[in-house]
Amino acid sequence: MYAIRVSRFGDPGVLEPIELPTPDPDAGELRVAVTAAGVGWLDALIRRGEGPDVFAVEPPYVPGGAVAGTVEAVGAGVDETWLGKAVITHAAGGYGGGYADTVIARPDDTFPIPEGLDPQHAVALFDDGSTALALLEKTPVVAGERILVAPGVGGLGSLLVQLARAAGATVIAAVRGAEKAAIARKLGAEPVDYATPDWTGEVLARTGGRRLDVVFDGVGGELGAASLALLENGGRFSGYGMSSGAETVIGDADRARLTIVDMAQLVGFWPETPRRVREVLRLAADGALTPVIGRTYPLAEASAAHSDIEARRYTGKSLLLP
Numbered sequence: 001m002y003a004i005r006v007s008r009f010g011d012p013g014v015l016e017p018i019e020l021p022t023p024d025p026d027a028g029e030l031r032v033a034v035t036a037a038g039v040g041w042l043d044a045l046i047r048r049g050e051g052p053d054v055f056a057v058e059p060p061y062v063p064g065g066a067v068a069g070t071v072e073a074v075g076a077g078v079d080e081t082w083l084g085k086a087v088i089t090h091a092a093g094g095y096g097g098g099y100a101d102t103v104i105a106r107p108d109d110t111f112p113i114p115e116g117l118d119p120q121h122a123v124a125l126f127d128d129g130s131t132a133l134a135l136l137e138k139t140p141v142v143a144g145e146r147i148l149v150a151p152g153v154g155g156l157g158s159l160l161v162q163l164a165r166a167a168g169a170t171v172i173a174a175v176r177g178a179e180k181a182a183i184a185r186k187l188g189a190e191p192v193d194y195a196t197p198d199w200t201g202e203v204l205a206r207t208g209g210r211r212l213d214v215v216f217d218g219v220g221g222e223l224g225a226a227s228l229a230l231l232e233n234g235g236r237f238s239g240y241g242m243s244s245g246a247e248t249v250i251g252d253a254d255r256a257r258l259t260i261v262d263m264a265q266l267v268g269f270w271p272e273t274p275r276r277v278r279e280v281l282r283l284a285a286d287g288a289l290t291p292v293i294g295r296t297y298p299l300a301e302a303s304a305a306h307s308d309i310e311a312r313r314y315t316g317k318s319l320l321l322p
Contacts, residue, residue: 002322003100004302007060009049012306015063015099017299023104025075030082030105032089036120036296037098037320038066038127039305040155041243046095047306050245054267055095063302064098064320065090068113068123078107086113088126088277099302101322111277114285121284124291124317128156129280131240134269135216136163138261139238143168145213148203148230150174150194150223151243153183155317158292159280160216161187166288169214172206174199174223180315183292194219200226216240217248224248233257240266292316 001022004015025031043063045051067089071082089110091097097104113122141147141164149164151157152173164171165188173184174194181191192202203212211232217224218241225248231237236259239248250260269276283289294315297305299322308314 001100001102002299003062004064004299005060005062006047009047009059012044012047012303012310014047015303015306020100022102025073025078025104027076028078028106029075029092030071030078030089030107030110031073032067032069032087032103032105032110033072034067034069034098034101034103034322036068036123037064037100037299037322038123038155039064039099039297039302039309039318039320041241041309044306044309045242045245052263057096061096062091062099063096064100065095066123066126067091067098067103068119068126069103071110082107082110086119087111088113088119088122099299099320101299108274111274111281114281117281117285120293120296120319121291122281124155124293124319125159125280125284125289126277128317129159129284129289129291130273130276131266131269132156132159132163133276133280134272135160135238135240135265136167138265139214139216139236139259141167141169141214145169146172146207146210147214147216148172148174148212148227149189149216150219150227151176152189152191153180153187153292153315154218154243155291156241157216157218158183158187158316159289161189162289165189170207172203172212174219176312183315187292194223200230203230211235214238218243220244220248221246225250228254228258231258235259237261238265239263294318296321298322
């Protein structure tokens with residue numbers, strides 16, 4: 001099989017194509033021929049050796065998580081009705097294994113793609129969509145509330161924007177550049193370019209000077225810290241990412257006046273993930289939720305995908321196509 005391997009931590013150049021033996025599924029496993037694989041910030045952080053401890057890996061390893069494809073073989077004890085089904089899944093064994101044209105997966109982490117739903121849309125929704133639902137279950141929003149989503153048109157942020165808008169909230173999307181601002185407007189959000197010096201002032205201008213009810217922070221660092229001051233007393237802060245390379249530092253004063261949910265919430269999401277995956281696929285199949293897919297790359301160009309992600313030359317979800 002064809003795969004991308006990281007032999008040492010480093011820049012995108014460490015992502016190298018390699019031929020590996022095609023594995024056979026063991027008992028209780030499926031083999032999936034991959035048609036699309038998700039690629040994102042987490043992969044880049046892990047490749048640099050800067051990933052969260054919960055995703056600790058040691059080179060050499062094949063990066064990646066979510067994939068879409070077709071079940072082509074099953075191991076002993078697996079229902080043969082899986083054969084030939086279009087599915088989304090993760091490579092078995094924890095983080096890694098997705099940057100390949102073939103993965104071994106487990107049936108309990110494999111979901112049929114609803115009829116009529118584009119497999120690329122399905123894989124773009126798999127992790128980001130289920131996480132967006134989980135974030136909104138942990139920190140609900142209601143009609144009339146003012147919320148900030150940062151970043152606002154990434155793979156996860158664009159879904160948060162759509163779900164919050166569907167709940168009746170007024171959504172401000174933190175973006176960079178005119179192209180991303182235009183996408184935010186199409187999703188029904190008010191864009192604010194957080195590369196400008198007074199972006200927080202722009203947020204308040206959009207709300208008529210009223211502070212926010214909720215912030216969803218996937219950037220961390222200075223942006224996350226600045227967004228805390230935008231929340232009114234009693235507001236809610238939901239930290240779920242650190243694309244800046246650092247988590248948001250939250251002081252005692254803000255913890256006293258706000259409801260804070262930090263990145264530790266992500267671990268607690270996992271037990272309910274299958275329910276949320278099925279729900280997000282249903283919403284997409286019904287036309288109520290559409291992922292933003294920015295760029296697709298041949299699998300061999302995984303290093304280019306990582307370079308674009310780190311330079312923020314992307315919108316929505318990026319995919320690798322074996």
